[in-house]
Amino acid sequence: MTVSRNKLDKKDINKMSMLSILEQSCFSFERMQAPGFCLGLLPGLKKIYGDQKEEISDAMKNNMDFINTEPHMATFLQGLILSLEENGQDRALIKSIKTGLFGPLAGLGDAIFWFTLLPISAAICCSLASGGSVLGPILYIAIWFLGAISRLWFGRMGYNMGVGAVDLISSNASAITKAAGILGMMVVGGLIPSYVSLHFAETLVAPGGVSIQAIFDSIMPNILPLGFVFTLYWLFKKKHVNTLMLIILIILVSIVLSFFRIM
Amino acid sequence: MQITLIQGILLALLAFICACDACWEAFFWFRPIVVAFFAGIILGDVQVGLAAGAVAELSYLGLLTVGGTVPPDPLMAGMMTTVIAFTTGQSAETALGLSLPFALLAQWVGIVCNTTFAGFLRPLDHACENADTKKFTQIVLLGLVIKAGIYALITFLSAFALQNQIAGFVNMFPEWLIHGFEISGGLLPAVGLTLLLVVMLKKQNVAYLFIGFLLMTFLKLGNILPVAIAGIAVAFIGYLNDETIKKNAVTVGGGADDDGI
Numbered sequence: 346m347t348v349s350r351n352k353l354d355k356k357d358i359n360k361m362s363m364l365s366i367l368e369q370s371c372f373s374f375e376r377m378q379a380p381g382f383c384l385g386l387l388p389g390l391k392k393i394y395g396d397q398k399e400e401i402s403d404a405m406k407n408n409m410d411f412i413n414t415e416p417h418m419a420t421f422l423q424g425l426i427l428s429l430e431e432n433g434q435d436r437a438l439i440k441s442i443k444t445g446l447f448g449p450l451a452g453l454g455d456a457i458f459w460f461t462l463l464p465i466s467a468a469i470c471c472s473l474a475s476g477g478s479v480l481g482p483i484l485y486i487a488i489w490f491l492g493a494i495s496r497l498w499f500g501r502m503g504y505n506m507g508v509g510a511v512d513l514i515s516s517n518a519s520a521i522t523k524a525a526g527i528l529g530m531m532v533v534g535g536l537i538p539s540y541v542s543l544h545f546a547e548t549l550v551a552p553g554g555v556s557i558q559a560i561f562d563s564i565m566p567n568i569l570p571l572g573f574v575f576t577l578y579w580l581f582k583k584k585h586v587n588t589l590m591l592i593i594l595i596i597l598v599s600i601v602l603s604f605f606r607i608m
Numbered sequence: 609m610q611i612t613l614i615q616g617i618l619l620a621l622l623a624f625i626c627a628c629d630a631c632w633e634a635f636f637w638f639r640p641i642v643v644a645f646f647a648g649i650i651l652g653d654v655q656v657g658l659a660a661g662a663v664a665e666l667s668y669l670g671l672l673t674v675g676g677t678v679p680p681d682p683l684m685a686g687m688m689t690t691v692i693a694f695t696t697g698q699s700a701e702t703a704l705g706l707s708l709p710f711a712l713l714a715q716w717v718g719i720v721c722n723t724t725f726a727g728f729l730r731p732l733d734h735a736c737e738n739a740d741t742k743k744f745t746q747i748v749l750l751g752l753v754i755k756a757g758i759y760a761l762i763t764f765l766s767a768f769a770l771q772n773q774i775a776g777f778v779n780m781f782p783e784w785l786i787h788g789f790e791i792s793g794g795l796l797p798a799v800g801l802t803l804l805l806v807v808m809l810k811k812q813n814v815a816y817l818f819i820g821f822l823l824m825t826f827l828k829l830g831n832i833l834p835v836a837i838a839g840i841a842v843a844f845i846g847y848l849n850d851e852t853i854k855k856n857a858v859t860v861g862g863g864a865d866d867d868g869i
Contacts, residue, residue, distance in 0.1 A: 387741045467641065526812075603784045
């Protein structure tokens with residue numbers, strides 16, 4: 346029996362992209378995003394295969410394997426998979442493309458959204474919010490609303506690129522990740538003096554009457570916050586101290602410093 | 609100040625909506641700055657919400673869910689920093705440290721859900737077998753509603769039912785202890801930033817960290833946007849250089865091939 350396939354139109358792809366918002370619903374450690382990922386494909390698969398239940402079932406099963414990627418990139422992959430299904434590509438090929446791409450795509454999406462857009466938007470909006478302006482959170486919501494609906498574009502791109510996506514991603518992912526890394530590092534560097542507040546109490550004076558804080562400031566302003574961040578980095582990276590221990594330690598040390606009126 | 613029953617219910621509803629988004633990571637309503645803003649509106653004190661959101665957002669900046677790990681929960685941190693600052697009258701910095709137990713509780717809920725939801729996979733596989741898309745959708749959404757429901761319940765209990773106990777407990781603190789929490793509120797953003805560095809820092813890009821630091825320290829900029837724009841400029845220059853190198857490498861490589869033939 347031959348399998349007949351219907352064409353998808355732009356509306357179907359948009360629908361898939363909007364549904365991909367649900368991609369991380371029902372997340373579990375066993376297969377991570379698989380249920381939500383498969384869910385986003387359902388309307389498209391139903392349209393392609395109509396009432397050929399066997400095909401829909403096979404396609405669903407094909408997308409229930411372990412997958413963990415950045416949510417926007419998942420939309421891209423979903424678009425890609427629907428275009429391959431529509432063209433009647435071999436399911437083993439579809440599966441191997443998906444398995445091969447979700448890792449590099451996750452790196453790309455994390456670099457764009459989590460390591461670049463998040464620190465920048467958080468920094469700008471927090472400085473507005475801590476100044477008492479409601480514009481802070483409102484701007485934040487607006488930025489991430491655009492971020493969320495950018496998946497319409499990612500979905501369409503995945504669908505239009507089809508098999509050609511594989512080459513393009515492998516040749517460009519590292520360049521984009523690298524550029525985002527540079528931008529992210531500059532922003533994080535700028536955030537350290539803006540938001541880490543570490544200074545000794547004014548009453549704390551070295552022998553001779555100079556305040557301890559003034560000594561550090563004369564070496565370089567904000568040298569203490571910078572040193573503190575690198576100390577934490579060293580503790581994480583070399584000593585493998587876990588986050589929770591570190592947070593508790595910081596709170597305890599702060600209380601001790603406060604008790605002795607050092608800070 | 610007191611939180612009324614209606615405010616408690618509204619906060620629970622807010623937690624439900626934001627917890628759905630915490631699963632999706634779509635609209636970023638689970639981030640402290642947004643949660644605290646809406647919590648501030650519900651409590652009728654927007655300024656508390658803004659201050660709490662700003663300190664909590666930065667402290668939870670690097671605590672990312674990247675790679676399926678579950679960090680202390682930013683949603684609950686934003687919610688409870690606002691609630692504690694509101695009910696006790698303490699500063700947002702102090703409230704941030706005190707919200708940690710609640711963020712940890714929610715983290716634990718996240719881990720339990722992520723583990724037990726593996727049990728949903730069997731019925732989901734069964735629905736795939738039968739091409740039963742309706743059943744499939746229902747099961748996926750059930751997982752979402754259960755998780756968000758637990759968040760709503762925790763929020764209601766901590767913000768409304770336990771508010772007097774929490775406020776009474778905090779008000780027993782001596783002045784130096786409160787100031788200690790305030791100091792930690794200034795230091796915790798460093799944890800957020802450091803965790804970003806742990807993933808991002810490489811020998812190739814460490815120089816840019818210092819450039820950003822120096823720009824911000826000495827130019828007295830009002831916000832980070834100028835640094836970000838400088839960063840885009842620098843990244844673009846780097847990208848163009850890489851392209852040139854790649855192109856030259858291809859030409860050289862092609863030449864070598866010709867010789868071989």
